[in-house]
Amino acid sequence: MLSSPELQAIRSRFPLLRNKIYLNSCSQGALSDAVENGLREYVASWHEHGSPWDIWVERYEAARSQFAGFIGATADEVAIVPCASAGMNSIASALTFDRRRKVVMGEFEFPTMGHVWLAQQKRGAQVEFVSAVGNSIPTENYERAIDRQTLIVPLTGVCFMNGFRSAVREVVPLAHANGALVMLDDYQDCGTRPVNVRTADVDFYVTGTLKYLLGPPGLAFLYVRKELIASLQPTITGWFAQRNPFAFDVKCFDPAPSARRFEEGSPAVPNIYAAMRGIELLQEIGLDNVSWQIHELTSALLKGAQKLGLIAKTPTTSVGPLVVFQCKDAARLVEKLAANGIVCSSRHDGLRLSFHVYNTLEDVRAVLQVLEQNLDLLVTGTAAVSGD
Ligand SMILES: Cc1ncc(COP(=O)(O)O)c(C=O)c1O
Structure with missing residues (x-):
């Protein structure tokens, strides 16, 4: 207190x-003075050095480690993405919908979650929305929808339009018992309380920096459980997703063994400078x-x-x-x-x-x-x- x-x-x-x-x-x-100072620091580095990519890449890796610590993950399980939607899309592009086709999500997901998976219908996904009763979604409704055909259950932590908190602790074991994956979208809660992705036992966790993490828009994180990384190869990709982005080899596609494989191009460096200060401030408090x-x-x-x-x-x-x-x-x-x-x-x-x-x-x-x-x-x- x-x-x-x-x-x-x-x-x-x-x-x-x-x-x-x-x-x-x-x-x-x-906006806090801390985050503002982070932006100033970025500007100063640009003024002073012109193109200090070594410093900026170092900072980008520091942001990865900082966020990993914040959610109880390791740095190689975290991808830095420009928005939560990009993280969701990367995973969606890496999945196949042949053996299991069903994507089961509640109707209180943020719209982007619906859009990302509905777009996968073209690749065979079958999206099923779990109905709400009034302003809540009873776990039984998830129980009825999740089965052995279910590939993934996207799950919002807190609903953006009514504040409903999903029963993560109940839905995750339900999904896992059926062999389905869980993607927790914690954008409406991350930054308001301690988070531990291992305790939550989710397979994927997405959030961005602009809300309760007190940072700017243009930066988000995707956590991917370590054991899943090697089996997932996104088709939305780019040079920062490669094992060695600085190999500059146009003819070689060699995804990073870490969650960096879910990234695409140059990171949003100003946002990284700013966002790190927001997270730091929360940790201080x-x-x-x-x-x-x-x-x-x-x-x-x-x-x-x-x-x-x-x-x-x-x-x-x-x-x-x-x-x-x-x-x-x-x-x-x-x-x-x-x-x-x-x-x-x-x-x-x-x-x-x-x-x-x-x-x-x-x-x-x-x-x-x-x-x-x-x-x-x-x-x-x-x-x-x-x-x-
Ligand atoms: C729960 C939730 N998920 C996702 C988003 C959208 O994320 P992004 O714009 O970073 O893709 C929002 C935005 O308000 C949100 O509230």
Whole structure:
């Protein structure tokens, strides 16, 4: 648990928080002085040396090791990719759909997950969506869909549009018992609590740096369980995926023995400089402190909202980071909140409010006040909160 001075010290690292209540980390994390300095450092290296590729490649490898440590993996299990979609596509391109054809995913996946695997229909994939019941997807629905024909189960950690947290601990063993692989998309949660891919027992893990990892867009990571790497050869590839990218041999295709084989071309060096500082900052604060703070704020908001009679799409037991309320006009409500200095977002009929370690109970009170003033834009009632 962070003390009040510690929390204030963290907040002082994010200049945006002097003027705004920032509840949109589900879209983009706030910019810290640390991340800004990372970008400056990149610019300085460019100014000073012109083309210091040796330094930049070193930094790119350091980012790989740093992220591997962050998720409990080893550096050779991590690919650095420009976006989460690129990581998903690389794996999809490496799989074949002859013996097993089924891709089983919940309907709460981020759309890109659907698009990536639906595009594989051309290569024989058969995509089956697991239906939700209200705002949750019961594990039994996965149980019914996953069978011996299932090749892979893509699984979102937290749903971007209602804050539903997938039952990773239940779905992973179900998939594995049927011989299927699991790809965890943790973009809506990575950076809010400690992660360990080994404990989670997933085969693939994707996330990017721009949300709760507090970094910029244009950088993402793909973890591939070591035992699988050699058996997967993506057809989306490039020179940075080769065993020796600097062999410069156009006639030789020799994929790296490590997860680097899931990469393509030149890495996003400025983003690497910046993103590393974001991850470092989270590690300094401590991921247990981050998750504690987020849980506190999430509970406080859900409790306050219940008193107002708001209908949450997110379960009342949620540990965060995303809380979503059902609205009559979510876009208009986002505008109203913006007029009060509160930054958040909407998806369909849901108002999305997301917490990070830099948020406070003061933020919760402020947002509840504006919600109370705008009850006409929200759905209210005594309906049971779905997904509880
Ligand atoms: C859960 C989730 N997965 C994937 C993405 C998209 O990732 P990218 O744009 O890096 O491909 C997002 C973006 O919001 C997301 O929330």
